Amino acid sequence: MGVLVFVVVAFGLAALLDVFVFLSGGLRGQDVALVWGVVRMYTPAAAALLSGYKWYRVRRSIGLRLVAVYLLAPATVFAALGLFVVLLTASGNYNPDRLMGLFASLQVPLDAATALLLVSVNAYTAAITLNALFAFGEEVGWRGFLQERLEAAGLGFVKASVAVGAVWGLWHASAIILLGYNYPDNRLAGVVLFPLFTASLSIPHAAVKKLSSSILPAASLHGAVNALWSTSILVTDLPIELAGLGPLAALSWGVVSLAVYAVMRFFKSWEGRSGC
Template sequence: MIAKDLRDILVYSLIATLLALIVDYVFYFIGNLQSQTSILAWGFLRMYSPTVAVLVLCGPSTLKKYLRINGRVAITYLAAPFITFAALSIYLAILIVTGNFTLSQITSLLAVSSIDFPAFMALTFFNAYIISLTLNAIFALGEEIGWRGYLLDKFQSTGMSLVKASILVGAIWGIWHASAIILLGHNYPDNRLAGVLLFTIYTISATLPHVLVRRISSSVLPAASLHGSINAVWGLTIITTELPREIAGLGPIAYTSWITISIILYSVLLMGKVHEMHRQDHG
């Protein structure tokens, strides 16, 4: 049984990665990532390759168990983006403490938009929250059905712990981006080969929160809103420091932020379990 699960994991990962590579190569070949429309088309096609891989292996009927909707799912879905906001707050705190926080790039934006900094931040987070729950979540769902749905279940069916499964899912999630980084400069336009390793570490560091919201809700929908919020707001990490992204927003400072929030969330979950067991023992 374990051998079959491992074989399924390998086959699934290869199919999802190959489909993403095909999408990347087509857009690389035609050189058409210049307009917002082409970027959206590329993103949508690429982000749904993990779902297509699930459909190839399991058929459409298997999607139902990943898309449960109930009150707990709805609450977790609405709350999940705040995990990203918390991770971003930790990131900004690290920049401030280390003397690497700057508003110079934001100030130049404010100069042409005639709004002050507090209003800018309020609008940024409000807009990020709304788009996290709507358009970005729709896009991210294509990945989450694969990563925090099918792939996570397969790893856990081998008897692997939640944390170990999260690390491996995160590694595959990162490697899946390799062709986009190398061919198209996705996230790392200046250091593409190093970017593959750096981004894989990033996805590993950010995976446990996705896994936990899926675990809490028994649905991948909250993981989609969490993933969507990263895509909506994490760009602020680039414009709040003069450090290169390879060190800051997509490097060690980002890893530290996500690992910190992961430890906090996991600890809260464990304390909740201990409290529940204690309550049942004395109930």
């Protein structure tokens, strides 16, 4: 019952907000989009609280492992983006002209490598600071409440992670349809594609939470996705439905997810043998 209440409340609050913004003229201007995004990201936290989530479970002493996982979690996004660029290059679809054009419009003369480095540094800084704070609201709901409830109900780690990822993506459906979020040109396709994308990157979020026993690293990872993954649409001419938020992105994240899962299993196995 708790899971059902959570899903209904999280989806309902988000949809009400989307309808309000839609009737108010849509996502016009950065200020409106920012406020909408931040408020919306905390609807899963509100739903978790109303579904019986105990806020004291968020608190945890700050130990070396938590800090390390928190700071390293965003590296997962860099790995996925790197693989994404490799796949683009191998298929002949890598083209950084849009990224370079962005810097040119800012009158910043940089080569492609320097531009990517600058984007990466800025994205990482945002990921572990403001973006993590914003993403925290979602992670309380997705990994803090829903993941734990599904695993407690008998789903294994992988199945629960993929299920949470699918719900996470479907939660965006009203924003995609009403506001064109992420898929302005193909909204109905986006309702199908985005859950596939979020399902493909859900395992790393759940893994860093399990490794650290805290949702904070999941928030820094989520913050890194929000800060960095938009670069994926700037390095190819392929439509977003095929590349940055489509099958190519899901494939990249799927491979990285397998690697992260293997690392998690290794550390858990090592802890079991060492008695930690």
